[in-house]
Structure formats: structure tokens, C-alpha cells
Amino acid sequence: MPKIGDIQLPDFPLLLAPMEDVSDPPFRALCKENGADVVYTEFISSEGLIRDAAKSTMKLDIYEAERPVGIQIFGANLDSMLQSVEIVERTKPDIIDINFGCPVKKVVSRGAGAGILKDIDLMVSLTAAMVKHTDLPITVKTRLGWDDDSIKIVEVAERLQDVGIKAISIHGRTRAQMYKGNADWKPIADVKNNPRMHIPVFGNGDVNTPERAMEMRDEYGLDGAMIGRASIGYPWFFREVKHFFETGTHMAKPTMQERVEVARRHLEMSIAWKGETLGVFETRRHYTNYFKGIPNFKEYRMKMVTSDDSQGVFDTFNEVLDKFGGHNFN
Numbered sequence: 001m002p003k004i005g006d007i008q009l010p011d012f013p014l015l016l017a018p019m020e021d022v023s024d025p026p027f028r029a030l031c032k033e034n035g036a037d038v039v040y041t042e043f044i045s046s047e048g049l050i051r052d053a054a055k056s057t058m059k060l061d062i063y064e065a066e067r068p069v070g071i072q073i074f075g076a077n078l079d080s081m082l083q084s085v086e087i088v089e090r091t092k093p094d095i096i097d098i099n100f101g102c103p104v105k106k107v108v109s110r111g112a113g114a115g116i117l118k119d120i121d122l123m124v125s126l127t128a129a130m131v132k133h134t135d136l137p138i139t140v141k142t143r144l145g146w147d148d149d150s151i152k153i154v155e156v157a158e159r160l161q162d163v164g165i166k167a168i169s170i171h172g173r174t175r176a177q178m179y180k181g182n183a184d185w186k187p188i189a190d191v192k193n194n195p196r197m198h199i200p201v202f203g204n205g206d207v208n209t210p211e212r213a214m215e216m217r218d219e220y221g222l223d224g225a226m227i228g229r230a231s232i233g234y235p236w237f238f239r240e241v242k243h244f245f246e247t248g249t250h251m252a253k254p255t256m257q258e259r260v261e262v263a264r265r266h267l268e269m270s271i272a273w274k275g276e277t278l279g280v281f282e283t284r285r286h287y288t289n290y291f292k293g294i295p296n297f298k299e300y301r302m303k304m305v306t307s308d309d310s311q312g313v314f315d316t317f318n319e320v321l322d323k324f325g326g327h328n329f330n
């Protein structure tokens, strides 16, 4: 069974992917309760951390219940990354993850995120220095390569392993692809099949049904699946995959009661974590998925996403239960 450093994981663990503005402590806790084996924070700018920007440091918060948790940082400057490792260490995460995969222009143009895929030597030397700088396990999340002509992920993964990372998660797209097309898991399997690899190789990209997770395990032979979009507003995805692995059957979808209950707790935890205003505002993006598939729901969703105070949202949850309590999602 795979291990990240000393962290023992179950067979074929499911990891919650780092997602900006999504993978915050309340959401991570809900995913953990529903079967995520490792959760990651959204990416945090090393430059922002150093400047002690409130926005960046708040992202370092961890709930005990969500462990093991990895804090993901990004940057391309050695000094800033090393200083960030020290700042991150103080908050006692279980893992520090380096983002070498973010495709957005603002990040890439500074040579960070997927930008570093253009300079593999720098990627390796930066990683080596970070590994040496901490006792925490360092993991890397990256993409297949910069573009189709520069896919060297087998070599890159081996070099990163050799400088001491403890696991690698690979999104089966290139930077040039952004989020287009389908994720290609074959090159990830090539990494896993490299006889020199001994650290866990986790696959990422388009794991959106339990069947796809099983395919990643059985046909591609990867060590675990990192799951992003399929979990947004649907933390139950993890337990559904596990149920499918154990029984070969699909678990019943969460009832309306459960959806309301989880949405309510999500909002409560968000308010406790970041205050009423931000809590109400930032939980909005999840409601569409929490209540996906209910006909004539628009009026209620509008109320949830336009209400300026939590009472308005909680009242709407109650109305939803009254009106749709018996809705069957299967």
C-alpha cells in the first residue's frame, strides 16, 4: 500500500486535488468525512506568503480533522520558495506540495506553475533545495509537459524522485491543452511502469465516475487518483468511488435531507472560519452542484446566491426541504 514519506495510505487512495477558491478548510473537511484519504490546499503564492499577505496566510489554516493535509505552494524563485517552506512548516501540515502544473498566464509568465516545464533543470534544482530544507515530505503536482512536443514526464518524474520527493501527482494534460480535450493517462502509466520509480504515482484529470477511477487503478495501474472537479459541490464522490470498489455497485445518491444538511454545515463552517460576509459569499459557488438535477430549482438557487446574510440562506435551505424533501436523485 502506498506511503507518502511515513504517512501510510490505504490501497488506491483518493486525493482531493488542490483547487483555488474551492479546497478551503470547510470543503476539505467535508471531503475527508466522505472518504478522501489526502487533501490538499489550493495553491499559495510563495511571494504572497513572504509579504505576509493576509489572503495567503489565511490559506494556511488547517483543521485537525482533515489530516493528512498537504499545503501547496508555487513560485519560481529559490529564496522565496525556501522562505515559504519555513513559513508553511510553522502551521504543521503533513505534506508540502509544489505546484508545477498551473497553466494560467499570470503564473506561467513568471516561470512558476507549469511555466517551469520549460526549464526542467530549474524544476529539479528548486525541488532538491526544498527537499533539503525541510523534514516534511515534499510532493509534486505537475502536467505531462509544456506541449505535445515536449512530453518528458518519465524522465522528469524520475529526476524529481531522485532528489527526494515522496510522491508525484500528474495531470494528464499539457500546459498547451489547458483544460481542453481529454486527459491522457497513458504517459502517467509510463511513469509508473518505469522500473526505477518507487514513489507513489497518482493520476489526475477527468476522474469523474467510479468506473473511471477503477480504470485508472486496474487498466493504468496507478497508485491512487487525485480528484478535482467531480468533487466540487459533491463531496460524496469519494465515498461513491469507494463503495463501487468494494461492492461493484453504485451507491444511492445522497438524499435531499443529506444535501441540505451538508450544505448547511458547509456554510456554518465557512462562517466560523472566515466570518459571516466572506463565508456567505464564498460558499455560493457550491450550491449549484449540491442541488444539481432538481427541476424548477432556479428560484431557490437565486435566493441562495443573492442572500447577503446567512439567515437568508438557512431559511432557503428550510424552504427547499419543505418543497423538495421527497425528491429522488437516482
Ligand SMILES: Cc1cc2nc3c(=O)[nH]c(=O)nc-3n(C[C@H](O)[C@H](O)[C@H](O)COP(=O)(O)O)c2cc1C
Pocket: 017, 018, 019, 020, 021, 022, 041, 042, 043, 072, 099, 101, 102, 141, 171, 204, 205, 206, 207, 226, 227, 228, 229, 230
Ligand atoms: C476551480 C479550479 C481551481 C484549481 N486550482 C488549482 C490549484 O490551486 N493548484 C493546482 O495544482 N491545480 C489546480 N487546479 C487543477 C486541479 O487540481 C486538477 O489538476 C484539474 O482540475 C484536473 O483534475 P479533474 O479533472 O479531476 O478536475 C484547479 C482546477 C479547478 C477546476
